[in-house]
Amino acid sequence: MAVRKPHPLKIIGSLVLVGAGKMGGAMLDGWIARGLVPKRITIVEPQPGKAVKALARRGLKLNPKPGPKAKADAAAIVIAVKPQTAPEAVPPLGLYIGKSTLVLSIMAGRTIGFLEKTLPPGTAIVRAMPNLPASIGLGISVAVANAKVSARQRKLAGDLLAAIGKVEWVGDEALIDAVTALSGSGPAYVFLLTEAMTKAGIAAGLPAELAARLARETVAGSGELLHRSALDAATLRQNVTSPGGTTAAALEVLMGPGGFNEILTKAIAAATKRSRELAG
Numbered sequence: 001m002a003v004r005k006p007h008p009l010k011i012i013g014s015l016v017l018v019g020a021g022k023m024g025g026a027m028l029d030g031w032i033a034r035g036l037v038p039k040r041i042t043i044v045e046p047q048p049g050k051a052v053k054a055l056a057r058r059g060l061k062l063n064p065k066p067g068p069k070a071k072a073d074a075a076a077i078v079i080a081v082k083p084q085t086a087p088e089a090v091p092p093l094g095l096y097i098g099k100s101t102l103v104l105s106i107m108a109g110r111t112i113g114f115l116e117k118t119l120p121p122g123t124a125i126v127r128a129m130p131n132l133p134a135s136i137g138l139g140i141s142v143a144v145a146n147a148k149v150s151a152r153q154r155k156l157a158g159d160l161l162a163a164i165g166k167v168e169w170v171g172d173e174a175l176i177d178a179v180t181a182l183s184g185s186g187p188a189y190v191f192l193l194t195e196a197m198t199k200a201g202i203a204a205g206l207p208a209e210l211a212a213r214l215a216r217e218t219v220a221g222s223g224e225l226l227h228r229s230a231l232d233a234a235t236l237r238q239n240v241t242s243p244g245g246t247t248a249a250a251l252e253v254l255m256g257p258g259g260f261n262e263i264l265t266k267a268i269a270a271a272t273k274r275s276r277e278l279a280g
């Protein structure tokens, strides 16, 4: 299969990335892969990794003192520090925010209200919630914009997030709690499924290593199939279930009372509630 080249990322002005850890680093990789030249990027990061230092040798600006020109220049500032770092990391960013600068935050639980309070009045802000597969460019982010974001800035935010996977938009920020519970925390549920399948395989008599390999490849392969297929999950499941067969016997348990649907509904409700409690 031919590998499709990603869409080039076109930005007028410069881009400031605050926090080049796991997520920020993945976004940076995606932007560079989409042809953004290092000299258009500024990084604020106390402990830059090797990749960032290598880009600094190619013209990327690392921890500069923002002068008056920074404001006019910055098309977007992407905030990718840990939420608990926000009270110290966000206020100084006012130095980069000019009339047309977009602020894109991927911090979990940090609301648009918090950012509006902390940044200069009138700042255009997009809050987005990515998830872990973003680290290999296969994430999904859900974004929400404040009233100051123009159509052009919304497009820019979408393009910046597309570097780490798919992008969805919602109009109501309150939905971000359920998004966090579903796609944000979701990779952990899939890893737990893999662990549980491994344990169940061992209980059914398989050697531990073989059970772990079978569970891992089954989850990964099914995920990839889901990714590539035009069919929805229910149809893929029905297609692999013959009446009276082995899969049907397992599904009778999984889809019965206290099964997958019930337990995941409870789990996602608990995560949604926790996300609401943590938001600020």
Ligand SMILES: NC(=O)c1ccc[n+]([C@@H]2O[C@H](COP(=O)([O-])OP(=O)(O)OC[C@H]3O[C@@H](n4cnc5c(N)ncnc54)[C@H](OP(=O)(O)O)[C@@H]3O)[C@@H](O)[C@H]2O)c1
Binding pocket: 018, 019, 020, 021, 022, 023, 024, 044, 045, 046, 047, 080, 081, 082, 083, 085, 088, 089, 106, 107, 108, 109, 129, 130, 131, 132, 184
């Ligand atoms: N990882 C995920 O799956 C995931 C999913 C959804 C959302 N998010 C969000 O993405 C954000 C980043 O997460 P992450 O996993 O990439 O965390 P991370 O790897 O810890 O990256 C954060 C980076 O920010 C740096 N930093 C700390 N203080 C700073 C400051 N004042 N100015 C600039 N940079 C600073 C940190 O440096 P030090 O190491 O020196 O502290 C670190 O390199 C978080 O807000 C998280 O909620 C992550």
